[in-house]
Amino acid sequence: MTPSKAFILGLSLVLFALIALAPPGMLLLNLFSFSPKISIWKWLLERQVHLLTLHSLNMALVATVTALALGLPVGLALGSKRKPLLFGIIFFLPLAIPPYLTASCWMGLLGRGGILPHLAHEWLGMDARSSWLGGAWGAGIVLGLSYFPVLTYMVISGMRRLDAHLEEAAMFALPENGILRKITLPLLFPQIGTGLLLVFLLAITNYAVPSLLGIRTFTVKIYTYFSVFQDIGGAVLLSLPLLLICLVCVLLLHHIMKGRVFFSLQQGEEMGGSLLRLLNSKLFKILACGPALFVTCTPILFLLFQTGSFLSLKIAVDQAKESILTSFVLALFASFCISIVAFVSGYALERTKWGKGGVTRSLFFFPFALPSVLLSIGVIFFWNRPGIVLVYQSLLIITILWGAKYLPLAQRVLADHIRQIPLEMEEIAFLSQLSWTKSLCRIVWPLARPGFLVAWAVTYIFCLSELGGTLLVIPPGADTMPVRLYNIMHYGSSSLLAALGLVLIMMTIIPMGLLVWCGKGIKGLRD
Amino acid sequence: MKRNTWLRSLTIVVIGALALFFNASLATGKQKEQVVVYTALDQVYSEPVLKHFEKTTGIRVRAVYDVEATKTIGLVNRIIAEKNHPQCDVFWNNEVINTIRLKNKGLLEPHASAQARYFPEIFRDKDHCWCGFAARARVIVYNTRLLRNKEKPNSIKNLLDKQWKDQACMALPLFGTTATQATALFAVWGHDQALAFFRDLKKNGVDLVDGNSVVRDRVADGTYLWGLTDTDDVYSGMKRGMPIDMLLPDQDGMGTLVIPNTVALIRHAPHPGPARKLIDFLLSEETEKMLARSGSGQIPLRPGIKPVPGIPSLEEIYQMKVDNEELARLMEDVLSLLDKELM
Incomplete structure (x- = not known):
């Protein structure tokens, strides 16, 4: 050297x-x-830790599932063929909206005193004070809506590197949806797994959304504890269970992606004709992109309306x-x-x-x-x-x-x-x-x-x-x-x-x- | 070649912007007179006062505003963390107990402002380490539509009434004026009764929300019928047309807690001269009038200045009798206890 x-x-x-x-x-x-002002052993045995773990995991898992439900179909639809640039950009807009802003928009629509519970009260006589966006589930869904483009990008990245010959060979033995299930998705698993783990990590370490929705997660607890007591040692001790969860995620990430690249910008060979037909069919496009388009545009329209x-x-x-x-x-x-x-x-x-x-x-x-x-x-x-x-x-x-x-x-x-x-x-x-x-x-x-x-x-x-x-x-x-x-x-x-x-x-x-x-x-x- | 030119241009733009930005930062840093203030009063109310000071004196004010969620405590702890090399000159607190905590830790410098003598003695430190001005009271906020022609709460203890189960809220009592009120309850009622009160709050479905303004918003949108908050939050909501009003709690019992803003000079402040000028300005009649007439409707402590309509004057309030020094001693233990019980 x-x-x-x-x-x-x-x-x-x-x-x-x-x-x-x-x-x-x-x-x-x-x-x-x-x-530190707290004892690690006492802390780990406290009921509060179990509750925080439960809330944090619950929120992150719901976010991951939401991201999977929205991001995977969009990734398959966008990755199957070159789409117009604008179309691709729209689905990355959720990343441009900070999650706490997304949360604020959805709270304005679905939260206590929000537009929809109010309308439901007016028209259906339901309790206007109910929240349709409460608890760790609500926070998880909001985070999933914010981070699903991460998974989408990973899927697109994976599809660009797929070996089209494998799919072509499979066409002789499998029906079209069988190719997707038995060939394409297993080949994409490392990218999907990585995308899901990234969403999970981003969600479980998020502070603003659970804080805004009043969910007691590890990040909220650490922030509150440090703000109240300025006890650095205590704050680190409080975060040990969260660190352990994050460490497991990083190791899993490494295991899944062993030898593979996280992010690819290379254009591979275009996939097989019949699978391409399936992914490019109008029905698939509507089913895949419709919900994602809805959850992408709603917060922006809400902000425009409020402005x-x-x-x-x-x-x-x-x-x-x-x-x-x-x-x-x-x-x-x-x-x-x-x-x-x-x-x-x-x-x-x-x-x-x-x-x-x-x-x-x-x-x-x-x-x-x-x-x-x-x-x-x-x-x-x-x-x-x-x-x-x-x-x-x-x-x-x-x-x-x-x-x-x-x-x-x-x-x-x-x-x-x-x-x-x-x-x-x-x-x-x-x-x-x-x-x-x-x-x-x-x-x-x-x-x-x-x-x-x-x-x-x-x-x-x-x-x-x-x-x-x-x-x-x-x-x-x-x-x-x-x-x-x-x-x-x-x-x-x-x-x-x-x-x-x-x-x-x-x-x-x-x-x-x-x-x-x-x-x-x-x-x-x-x- | 074309691509290289483009990338080079991007680099030049970024570095140029950077140079301009940091040059501007350095230039402002080199200004002769500036003062760093940490303020826990809401930015919307404190910023105009500080801007007015800047305009009047030509001294640049660099402010750190606290966020609603960690009101006061965040800044107090920041001052404690920076004690070996202080960054802050003036601490403008929105309550009194944490200012006394700083004094007890030896982090405040006495400053006998000529303006301080106009304020009642209970709102001044005998060692001139801090002085109170423009107060708020801890009040009950209620929804005027939902509680029209109905019985209204009149005591903090009503939070535990079965009648109000799941109908009331307050801010998490670890921060700001709610923490002060919680500590005051421990002082007035004693440890056991106060602890039982906070445990029972949870049982009675009292929601602990993210801040006093959130209490007001949740009451205004009808999520809760009433809650505990500060006069300034209720007043700003009323001005915005929210269907809310305020009541002074416990007027025939232990009294209502009145909490002044406090201002203090930090020991070894980097800019002591401008800091003293800012303190004198904050304690002036002009500032009390500004804060009284601002959207926060603060209660003037100087005799002779009237509050805005809708806000009670100091004379109209039967005040809770508390020893602020005692509250400062109690606070850390109380917060530690409440953190375990409520978080």
């Missing part, structure tokens, strides 16, 4: 470790030096322009920096021997599975120190927090993409006396560019809507859109909330639209 290669790769890994691994690592290493007029939107923008600017520039900056570090550290993970180990890969992905609330406690503990206090005082602390959460995901996207670039190309460059840095810039980078843009887009979307962790680390004088929205949910008017919600959605859609429009010439990105 040349010195420049060792330096650059080493630097990226040090950055990765400082941002993503050190905060939670230091928390765990110092667990007992914090002198009322263009004037309300203008007033909202005027009132929140500083938050809009802060959120936009910060998310843009954070996602850009995260993607750069993810690209180089992903390369290090993929092209060095030690990076191929299962333990290393699981360890590097684990911070993504941690709840933001816990990560932010780690970030405060690790970065709020004399000497580097400027970091803690500035917006950089939010960038670091988002990095801790989303760098592992971006790194996985890019590492997977780099794996698909033939190593031989770099070997030829080496034989042609091209330095490693030049080979990285001229060979690997152009080929990994679609992966980079996808990593940037995913990180940008998640950073823009992050709330649970930002609430704890936001520096004086700063205000992000999610924090403002969360406050308005409590004491602002519904039209202001809806207008700012629309602004936040536009802040996601416009850059993504620009990205697609500007980058449509880049091979692989369009897919």
Whole structure:
């Protein structure tokens, strides 16, 4: 390994470790030096733990099932053939709406005092004060509606890599729906499993939705406990059962995807004719996309209805322009920096021997599975120190927090993409006396560019809507859109909330639209 | 080539935006006069006051606002966590007990503001570490449509009446003024009676919601008939046309809890000069009038300033008699107990 290669790769890994691994690592290493106010054994035996586990698992499982019901059919429909770009984008809109905003919309429709219970009371004489969206189930459904595009993307990604010859061979022995059941779905299982586990992880570590719906889950408990007692050790102890669940998920993820790529941007061979006919039939399209289209458009229409007029939107923008600017520039900056570090550290993970180990890969992905609330406690503990206090005082602390959460995901996207670039190309460059840095810039980078843009887009979307962790680390004088929205949910008017919600959605859609429009010439990105 | 140009342009735009953004941040950081304030009063009410101060004095205010769900406690704990290298200059609390807790931890610096002498003695610290102003009262909010011509609750203890089973709500008593009220009940009733009260709340189906404004909203939309909240939440709802009104609880018993805003200077504050100016401004007659006339309808503590119509004056309220210093001592144990019982 040349010195420049060792330096650059080493630097990226040090950055990765400082941002993503050190905060939670230091928390765990110092667990007992914090002198927690609670005893782990007493805590584990308390009935409360069982209730929190039950609520958290219940919510995450319902979210996963909801995502499966909505995301799999859409994935099959979209992945079977190239669809118009607009059609594809519509189904990714739920990711552009932060889950707490989705929850707020559905509560306005189905919750206590919501439009539908009110109408049911008027027309059918039902109890107007009943909630159609209560408990862990309600929170789970809302999270499922928010995260189903993750599964959809995984299914599309898997279908693009399907070996069409297997399906063609199966046509001789199986009916059309048999091919789907016995060939296509089993071949897609790793991607479906991964998508489901990702949805499960995102749901179980979500703070804002259960908090808003009044569900006592682990994340709500940790946040409340830390806010009330500022007991770092206690907060970490409280989160141990959740950490265990997340660890199992990460190990399962590794087991399912062993040797396979999470994210593929390559276009494989088109699948067999009869299966294609089945997936492209009008009935399948309606059945697959109808419900997803409904749950995608409903919150947006609700927000439009609540906003009322263009004037309300203008007033909202005027009132929140500083938050809009802060959120936009910060998310843009954070996602850009995260993607750069993810690209180089992903390369290090993929092209060095030690990076191929299962333990290393699981360890590097684990911070993504941690709840933001816990990560932010780690970030405060690790970065709020004399000497580097400027970091803690500035917006950089939010960038670091988002990095801790989303760098592992971006790194996985890019590492997977780099794996698909033939190593031989770099070997030829080496034989042609091209330095490693030049080979990285001229060979690997152009080929990994679609992966980079996808990593940037995913990180940008998640950073823009992050709330649970930002609430704890936001520096004086700063205000992000999610924090403002969360406050308005409590004491602002519904039209202001809806207008700012629309602004936040536009802040996601416009850059993504620009990205697609500007980058449509880049091979692989369009897919 | 075309693609490279595009990507290069994107990089330049991102780095340019970044440079501008951080340059702006640094420029504001270098301003000579600025003050950092942590405020637990709702952003919609505190922000205009702070903006007015900025406009009047030219001192830049950098504020951290608390979120409804963790009102007060989040900021108090942040100040405690930052004690070795404080970031905050002024703590504008929406209640008093947590301010005293900070004083007891040695985190407040005395500041004998000339404005403080206008406030009643019970709302001032004898060591000049904090001063109260613009208060709120803990009141009963009820739905005027659903309880029209019907018997209304008049005591906190009504929360346990079978008549109101599953019909009332309050905020989770771990944060903000609800935590203060819970601690006050432990002080007035004693440990056993208060603990039994909170256990019985659950049995009687009293819903513990995410904040005082949520109590108001749930009562206004008819989910619950009544609840416990603060005067400012009820008043802001009434102004928005919600079908709600307020009642002072326990006027013929233990009295209604009146909770002032408090302001304090943080020990080793990074900007002590501007911080003192901000404290003097917050304690001025102008601020009390602003807060009284704002959507929150705060109760002025200075004699001679009248509250807005619909809000009782300090003289009209029979106040609950509590020793704030004692409440500050009790609070941590009470919250620990309630966290176990209610979460």
